[in-house]
Amino acid sequence: VISTVPRTSPLFIVVPAIECDVRAGKISLPEFIVKCPSHCRETKQQVYGTSVFASISSICNAAIHSGIITNYGGKVIVKKMAGQNTYKGSNSNGVRSLSLPKWRESFVVMEGKPKKGVIYPSTLDFDKAPAATTALPTTAAPEPTTTTTTTPEPTTILPTTQAPTTTTTPPPPPPPTTLKTRAAVHKVRDAGHVDWNCDCYGVSLACKVDLVFLMDGSWSIGKRRFKIQKDFLAEVAQVINIGVAGPMMGVIQYGDDAVTEISLKSYSNSRDVKTSITKIAQKGGVSNVGKALAYINTHYFSDANGNRGGAPNVAVVLVDGWPTDKVAEASRLARESGINIFFVTIEGADDNEKQNLVEANFVDKAVCRTNGFFSLPVSSWFALRKTVQPLVKRVCDTDRLVCSKTCLNANDIAFVIDGSSSVGTGNFRTVLQFVANITREFEISDTDTRVGAVQYTYEQRLEFAFGQHNSKAELLNAIKRINYWSGGTSTGAAITFAAEQLFTKSKPNKRKIMIVITDGRSYDDVRAPALAVHSQGVIAYSIGIAWAAQDELEYIATDPDKEHSFFVDEFDNLYKFVSKIVQNICHEFNSQPRN
Numbered sequence: 001v002i003s004t005v006p007r008t009s010p011l012f013i014v015v016p017a018i019e020c021d022v023r024a025g026k027i028s029l030p031e032f033i034v035k036c037p038s039h040c041r042e043t044k045q046q047v048y049g050t051s052v053f054a055s056i057s058s059i060c061n062a063a064i065h066s067g068i069i070t071n072y073g074g075k076v077i078v079k080k081m082a083g084q085n086t087y088k089g090s091n092s093n094g095v096r097s098l099s100l101p102k103w104r105e106s107f108v109v110m111e112g113k114p115k116k117g118v119i120y121p122s123t124l125d126f127d128k129a130p131a132a133t134t135a136l137p138t139t140a141a142p143e144p145t146t147t148t149t150t151t152p153e154p155t156t157i158l159p160t161t162q163a164p165t166t167t168t169t170p171p172p173p174p175p176p177t178t179l180k181t182r183a184a185v186h187k188v189r190d191a192g193h194v195d196w197n198c199d200c201y202g203v204s205l206a207c208k209v210d211l212v213f214l215m216d217g218s219w220s221i222g223k224r225r226f227k228i229q230k231d232f233l234a235e236v237a238q239v240i241n242i243g244v245a246g247p248m249m250g251v252i253q254y255g256d257d258a259v260t261e262i263s264l265k266s267y268s269n270s271r272d273v274k275t276s277i278t279k280i281a282q283k284g285g286v287s288n289v290g291k292a293l294a295y296i297n298t299h300y301f302s303d304a305n306g307n308r309g310g311a312p313n314v315a316v317v318l319v320d321g322w323p324t325d326k327v328a329e330a331s332r333l334a335r336e337s338g339i340n341i342f343f344v345t346i347e348g349a350d351d352n353e354k355q356n357l358v359e360a361n362f363v364d365k366a367v368c369r370t371n372g373f374f375s376l377p378v379s380s381w382f383a384l385r386k387t388v389q390p391l392v393k394r395v396c397d398t399d400r401l402v403c404s405k406t407c408l409n410a411n412d413i414a415f416v417i418d419g420s421s422s423v424g425t426g427n428f429r430t431v432l433q434f435v436a437n438i439t440r441e442f443e444i445s446d447t448d449t450r451v452g453a454v455q456y457t458y459e460q461r462l463e464f465a466f467g468q469h470n471s472k473a474e475l476l477n478a479i480k481r482i483n484y485w486s487g488g489t490s491t492g493a494a495i496t497f498a499a500e501q502l503f504t505k506s507k508p509n510k511r512k513i514m515i516v517i518t519d520g521r522s523y524d525d526v527r528a529p530a531l532a533v534h535s536q537g538v539i540a541y542s543i544g545i546a547w548a549a550q551d552e553l554e555y556i557a558t559d560p561d562k563e564h565s566f567f568v569d570e571f572d573n574l575y576k577f578v579s580k581i582v583q584n585i586c587h588e589f590n591s592q593p594r595n
């Protein structure tokens with residue numbers, strides 16, 4: 001217990017240890033020191049922001065991201081700051097942080113060396129601790145090897161919120177705005193998860209989106225509810241404040257088919273759109289939502305029809321009950337072409353009615369997997385009005401409208417190809433086929449997936465860089481044209497070369513993926529080069545053939561090895577892993593939270 005330490009003796013600083021999942025917001029101190037355990041990176045605890053992090057971020061992973069500690073853990077000083085309007089995600093030191101629009105509190109991390117004269121609390125549980133000001137002199141003494149367990153007397157603790165009598169300048173109190181935001185976000189807890197259903201993010205002033213509503217005109221809905229639907233749309237048009245500098249809004253009515261009632265360029269103010277909505281007559285028919293989604297994808301969001309390009313495309317589907325056709329595929333295609341799809345399901349199927357569904361869980365299949373952000377179930381038509389505000393807030397939260405990125409169109413993939421003598425001409429052609437077959441599965445363009453390739457022996461050769469071939473046909477052609485080199489095997493140097501020649505030119509919004517293909521043991525050490533690329537956020541796959549060394553394959557591969565490292569006894573069996581690798585890339589992509 002600290003209080004038993006005689007004041008005259010050198011002071012031992014007890015640095016409280018925390019787990020990888022502890023978020024800064026859980027600790028209600030403006031500044032404190034903690035000790036992180038090792039291997040937090042593997043826990044993939046979420047981190048939001050770069051340099052300045054939202055307080056829902058894991059302290060230890062934010063510290064790794066910032067380079068304050070390595071994955072082996074260590075001491076970190078945390079300093080709280082005011083909330084920010086936006087947090088930008090990035091890859092750093094093997095931690096992938098996410099973006100977040102607005103949070104009520106932030107923090108920065110600093111090297112865990114206490115400043116001279118500053119006393120940091122030795123325990124983090126300050127909730128009931130009364131204020132005390134035991135000013136202790138301090139020298140950054142090593143931690144005691146035998147620490148008596150910490151059930152510290154609260155009175156010996158020095159909460160930094162109380163002006164200490166030491167030389168510290170206490171951090172400024174949080175600005176009053178923090179308090180206001182706190183009230184607004186009361187639904188969100190720091191306890192370990194974010195409630196994405198919370199509509200606590202403010203509507204951005206600009207709200208520049210190209211927005212279309214798909215209204216249900218089927219007979220099942222009836223006259224009265226159709227009128228409610230029109231009133232709802234008119235209210236949205238009013239609230240969202242349509243204008244050329246902000247949102248543009250149109251309406252499609254669907255039944256058996258979809259028809260454009262209002263195109264994006266028809267009107268440029270709320271009043272005109274409202275007037276036009278009141279004139280829409282019910283079409284009738286069934287609820288072919290899938291067909292309507294195909295229609296928006298192929299027709300509605302064309303430049304000729306008013307698509308502005310610089311504004312995210314958003315489609316809000318209103319469904320009475322459930323669709324009469326399948327929606328998942330049409331929806332996926334629409335999302336992949338960049339349309340953000342929201343589903344507002346009114347009076348959805350109850351347990352008895354679920355058997356009527358053409359497609360079970362159609363909403364989950366149709367929208368981006370972001371914990372309910374893109375779906376709003378409404379219990380009854382008469383409650384629809386209440387969703388105007390929450391819906392408008394979500395639609396205008398442009399930072400989060402990026403879900404059209406999929407595992408197939410969001411990567412920079414580098415192939416690192418062993419061209420050593422042991423491979424042989426025939427097998428080298430098989431390797432190139434393998435590279436081509438993987439490439440073929442992705443959507444290739446400068447804004448989608450890009451592919452680069454390096455061939456190596458003792459030396460390295462850049463076959464082509466990211467973005468050098470920007471269509472699938474061109475790329476497949478370039479792969480075919482790679483000339484077999486023949487020579488030694490320096491896999492480590494090749495990885496470093498790929499990092500320098502390819503990944504330094506990776507775009508920030510792409511996932512960096514490296515696929516190393518080798519048939520033998522490397523002449524140089526692969527460990528350090530592999531660790532270096534991992535820490536740059538590269539996801540590394542290793543494919544070993546014949547004489548490849550298992551230990552090296554595992555060093556090269558990102559953890560867990562069994563998902564990133566593959567071995568085949570002969571070249572002719574390479575083809576077996578094409579779909580597995582693509583699947584794993586997608587699985588990893590989909591299991592990570594996105595904006």
Ligand SMILES: *[C@@H]1O[C@H](CO)[C@@H](O)[C@H](O)[C@H]1NC(C)=O
Nearest residue numbers: 430433434437574575576578
């Ligand atoms: C590549 O794909 C072609 C066509 O599907 C197949 O015949 C071939 O075996 C595959 N080769 C490899 C190495 O994946």
